[in-house]
Amino acid sequence: MNVPGPMTALRARVREALGKAPVRRNFRAAMDGIRAKRADALPDATDFAQRRARTAAIRARALARLPELLERLEQRLEANGIRVHWAEDAAQANAIVLDLLRQAGARSVIKGKSMVSEEIGLNDVLGEAGIAVVESDLGEYIVQLAGEPPSHIVAPAIHKNRHEVATLFQAHHPQREATEDIEGLTAEARQVLRARFAQADAGISGVNFLVAETGTLVLVENEGNGRLSTSAPPLHIAITGIEKVIERLDELPPLLDLLTRSATGQPITTYVNFISGPRRADELDGPREVHLVLLDNGRARIHADPLFADTLRCIRCGACINHCPVYVQVGGHAYGSVYPGPIGALLEPQRLGLEAGGSLTSACTLCGACGDVCPVAIPLPGLINQLRAEGVEPRTDSPLPDAGRLRHRGEALLWRLWAAIYAHPRRYRWLARLLTALRRLAPRRLGAWTRWREAPRPAARDLHRLAREAGFSDE
Amino acid sequence: MTKETREVYVFGTCLIDLLRPEAGMAALRLLERAGFHPIFPQAQSCCGQPAFNSGYRREARAVARAQLTAFTRELPVVVPSASCAGMIRNHWPALFAGEPEETQARALAARTFELCEFLDRAGLVLQDRGESVRVALHHSCSARRETRTTASAERLLTQLSGVECLAPAHAEECCGFGGTFAIKQDALSAAMADSKCDALLATGAERLISQDAGCLLHLQGRLARRGDALPVQHIAEFLWERIA
Amino acid sequence: MNEARNHILKRLRTVQREAPDTNALPAIAGADAETLITRFRTALEAVRGEVHRLRDGDWMGWLARELPARGVSNLLAGTGKIGHTLQTHPIPGVTLHRYDRPVEDWKDALFEHIDAGITGCRGAIAATGSLILWPGPEEPRLLSLVPPLHIVLLDAANLHADLATAIRAQGWTQGLPTNALLITGPSKTADIEQTLTWGIHGPRELVVLVLG
Known part of the structure; x- marks a missing residue:
């Protein structure tokens, strides 16, 4: 059977996305808006450069001391009464969460936003186990109703307009009066989800930062669903990657500041939620149990790779996505990955392996827009390009899964031929003479190039010849 | 200043060499006008970027190495392309890391300049002799982010009294060329070109100019396929045409 | 699962990397109390927070005037002062409820029948217009979250220039409560067409009474 490879599948998804004009308009409008907001929130390039030098250093320092910080974090969390669980991969993480829910006899779960839960496919696992899961972030709720994955890591339903949301709501909330008004749709979601919050047996959330010094989970959000998910049900399970830890509380303010300005152009989100323990005996609300699941899922391998360890600095603001000229054309679903855009092109091939994820590096022009806006100065374009090299000409000791497996004989041969000509002046001169002499025979069709564009025609005389004839000296 | 110190190398780039040599010639003429003595080594070919951006670093290095032997004297290397200048300046040092030529590559990187940057720094005075014209300036991502020389191009153009320079909407966004990206993700590349073409046409400009032949090749090809009549020119050609 | 823990830590220990120094944060230049209040008000009003400056004892009078006018008939307060x-x-016209029993005993009523919640706060941050709340036995977490209107009493003397300053001044590293919060405006979302709408899950309105 002929199963399309990841590259073919990616191109097919891209073509499909390019054919959806209304969705593309949604992305264009959304990205224009969010870029303008970030620009307003970080107007001065020099100031931004100084600030991100500090945030990059904070993240790099934490990563350099990651095992030590994780142990200290664990110690402090346990002392605070938060139980810590470690998961090497998605299956272990899902098993831990399922186990905790079963022990608590939980039948219904309300979820705050968590990309890591998308990464491990948690909702499907819980659903199959008969546990009802409701996403409570408005965007996540919308895509859950639609049966779709998020199309953006910060704004999951950014690909939908109000009419599509209204249609979804009418189908799922038939008892409610139909509306296409955004205020009305928001109010409807509030009403529907309030009941879920009040009834849920457990809340599951992600985490933005873990503070080792104080044993604290920090969550950033605007809606209040994160606070509700982590304080209304009797059980709270937080799940996040091992890279999210920072050492000290005083390192948090600069990170928070650049996170929200980069993500949505806000100086701060409506809520910053610091969780340092379950409900104490004298408290009247809050979860009686708080658990943290620390997920590796390839992160320790990335951490050990000197070339790519900087990937883990990421604080998931989505600025690279928002500024990506490819993402704005096709949106998140075209990537077919959990993390789309530049961070996806960098992270997914490392996480999934180059065979499954390496094609994502082709959806990039190396334009550099992402690297410019990254609040922790991850050199995204350089690393994405480095990943391309790992696919075809890897380092001898490359720890990347499937390193070198993207090398195809035909393509490699073409580049060797190219080098054999371009690295030898005489052969190159011969090629130039040939092409200019035969310019009238230049083909009108040049494969993928002329599928969309007219073919260029070689000049009558190349620059080498023109310069020489005009008397410009050779050395 | 002695004649010796006014000598400069010109690295014409492979695209300009074969597809747009007028831009290279204009660059040579502009450097002469600025009081330099340009040297065009016949042994040059390509900076290695096409292979470098496709993951084929060995091949990129082999081609880049050949350039090292073509530009041996301690002279500035002027490149009429931000993309190729950026490749040499920003990526050769890493490409040659641990190689015998590392020192040489670093030295060459340090004396490489994008054409507009070089002319602007040299204080070239431009006397506009052309008729009034509205042009759209497409900043390549390389000029914006690799060499950071968009301001140089703008300063040169503002010297031209008859030229109105227009910026398209979403000027900071990539046109979708991206070297082999244009082939590997051809539909995406064309969609990006369409956005760029629409924005450029909406300026009402009579001509499209840019510091990079790569973007122009791609946009010109797409404009032609769409049937849009917007002549394109490399900025060197345009500047030279205005003052010659 | 100790096995997973050991595997992960072992993998992380295969590399030794130099940790860059994270230079200390530059101190924010001191500002007088009035400047801080102005900054706080500007920042909070920018995100639709309502700020009123009152003399110390005037907040009761303000509530007596405003609550009936705003249609609040069920007000929730903690067990503190x-x-x-x-x-x-x-x-008159406002029924006072006290958050004096575990939430499990009255969750539905809390979610459905309370119009407004009133709390104090530990201080505020001028730069971002943020309130610092440390919920606890006297003022539980949901008191500031579930009712559609949240009223906060802020002592003007407890304003800090920025978060870093507040963390130092209030000695957060000496021990945080089970839950600490920064609240900057009413609950909001822009998840549909990037259009800002208020009160999606938390309070639709946030009123700060700055006292003193």
Whole structure:
């Protein structure tokens, strides 16, 4: 059977996305808006450069001391009464969460936003186990109703307009009066989800930062669903990657500041939620149990790779996505990955392996827009390009899964031929003479190039010849 | 200043060499006008970027190495392309890391300049002799982010009294060329070109100019396929045409 | 699962990397109390927070005027001083509820019948217009979250220039409560067409009474 490879599948998804004009308009409008907001929130390039030098250093320092910080974090969390669980991969993480829910006899779960839960496919696992899961972030709720994955890591339903949301709501909330008004749709979601919050047996959330010094989970959000998910049900399970830890509380303010300005152009989100323990005996609300699941899922391998360890600095603001000229054309679903855009092109091939994820590096022009806006100065374009090299000409000791497996004989041969000509002046001169002499025979069709564009025609005389004839000296 | 110190190398780039040599010639003429003595080594070919951006670093290095032997004297290397200048300046040092030529590559990187940057720094005075014209300036991502020389191009153009320079909407966004990206993700590349073409046409400009032949090749090809009549020119050609 | 823990830590220990120094944060230049209040007000009003400056004892009078006018008939307070004061000075037309029992005993009523919640706060941050709340036995977490209107009493003397300053001044590293919060405006979302809408899950309105 002929199963399309990841590259073919990616191109097919891209073509499909390019054919959806209304969705593309949604992305264009959304990205224009969010870029303008970030620009307003970080107007001065020099100031931004100084600030991100500090945030990059904070993240790099934490990563350099990651095992030590994780142990200290664990110690402090346990002392605070938060139980810590470690998961090497998605299956272990899902098993831990399922186990905790079963022990608590939980039948219904309300979820705050968590990309890591998308990464491990948690909702499907819980659903199959008969546990009802409701996403409570408005965007996540919308895509859950639609049966779709998020199309953006910060704004999951950014690909939908109000009419599509209204249609979804009418189908799922038939008892409610139909509306296409955004205020009305928001109010409807509030009403529907309030009941879920009040009834849920457990809340599951992600985490933005873990503070080792104080044993604290920090969550950033605007809606209040994160606070509700982590304080209304009797059980709270937080799940996040091992890279999210920072050492000290005083390192948090600069990170928070650049996170929200980069993500949505806000100086701060409506809520910053610091969780340092379950409900104490004298408290009247809050979860009686708080658990943290620390997920590796390839992160320790990335951490050990000197070339790519900087990937883990990421604080998931989505600025690279928002500024990506490819993402704005096709949106998140075209990537077919959990993390789309530049961070996806960098992270997914490392996480999934180059065979499954390496094609994502082709959806990039190396334009550099992402690297410019990254609040922790991850050199995204350089690393994405480095990943391309790992696919075809890897380092001898490359720890990347499937390193070198993207090398195809035909393509490699073409580049060797190219080098054999371009690295030898005489052969190159011969090629130039040939092409200019035969310019009238230049083909009108040049494969993928002329599928969309007219073919260029070689000049009558190349620059080498023109310069020489005009008397410009050779050395 | 002695004649010796006014000598400069010109690295014409492979695209300009074969597809747009007028831009290279204009660059040579502009450097002469600025009081330099340009040297065009016949042994040059390509900076290695096409292979470098496709993951084929060995091949990129082999081609880049050949350039090292073509530009041996301690002279500035002027490149009429931000993309190729950026490749040499920003990526050769890493490409040659641990190689015998590392020192040489670093030295060459340090004396490489994008054409507009070089002319602007040299204080070239431009006397506009052309008729009034509205042009759209497409900043390549390389000029914006690799060499950071968009301001140089703008300063040169503002010297031209008859030229109105227009910026398209979403000027900071990539046109979708991206070297082999244009082939590997051809539909995406064309969609990006369409956005760029629409924005450029909406300026009402009579001509499209840019510091990079790569973007122009791609946009010109797409404009032609769409049937849009917007002549394109490399900025060197345009500047030279205005003052010659 | 100790096995997973050991595997992960072992993998992380295969590399030794130099940790860059994270230079200390530059101190924010001191500002006088009035400047801080102005900054706080500007920042909070920018995100639709309502700020009123009152003399110390005037907040009861403000509530007595404003609550009926805003249609609040069920007001929720904690068991601390604020709740006590409200209990001893009833507001005509407003029923006072005290958050004095575990949430499990009255969750539905809390979610469905309360119009407004009132709390104090540990201070505020001028730069971002943020309130610092440390919920606890006297003022539980949901008191500031579930009711559609949240009223906060802020002592003007407890304003800090920025978060870093507040963390130092309030000694957060000496021990945080089970839950600490920064609240900057009412609950909001822009998840549909990037259009800002208020009160999606938390309070639709946030009113800060700056006292003193």
